[in-house]
Amino acid sequence: MRRRGKPVKRRVQGQRATARSPRKNGSARAPQKRLADVLGQLQMRDHELGEALERQLATSEVLRLISRFQTNVEPVFDAIAAKALDLCRATTGWVYRFDGELIHIAAAHTAVGRHGSRPVNPH
Numbered sequence: 001m002r003r004r005g006k007p008v009k010r011r012v013q014g015q016r017a018t019a020r021s022p023r024k025n026g027s028a029r030a031p032q033k034r035l036a037d038v039l040g041q042l043q044m045r046d047h048e049l050g051e052a053l054e055r056q057l058a059t060s061e062v063l064r065l066i067s068r069f070q071t072n073v074e075p076v077f078d079a080i081a082a083k084a085l086d087l088c089r090a091t092t093g094w095v096y097r098f099d100g101e102l103i104h105i106a107a108a109h110t111a112v113g114r115h116g117s118r119p120v121n122p123h
Contacts, residue, residue, distance in 0.1 A: 058083035077107035085109045 062079050069075045077095045085093035090111070097106040 054087060058087055074107070078109070081107040081109040085111060 062076065062083060065076050065079045077097070081093045081095045084090070084095075092111070093109045094105060095107040097104045
């Protein structure tokens with residue numbers, strides 16, 4: 001049996017690696033555009049998360065009032081009107097109550113200043 005010799009390493013002739021030059025169709029801007037898109041999506045999700053937190057806080061406050069005023073519904077309806085006004089960024093908010101026959105105004109709020117509201121006497 002004959003032994004074989006070591007394999008010979010062959011040199012590969014080719015081009016050296018060079019930095020890519022930007023293409024004429026604007027691919028150099030592609031990373032910047034992608035970054036801007038991702039940043040826009042992040043800002044949108046951040047805004048949506050803030051709105052969801054506002055809704056959860058408003059809901060928890062109304063539920064706290066329901067448990068506190070189990071026999072008196074007026075403070076609960078007032079809180080619902082005020083929170084709805086804030087969440088919707090509206091100028092007026094009304095809560096109606098249906099007694100089985102008629103619809104009654106249970107609470108009404110109107111916007112005051114930049115971030116406040118005050119109850120309105122609906123009767």
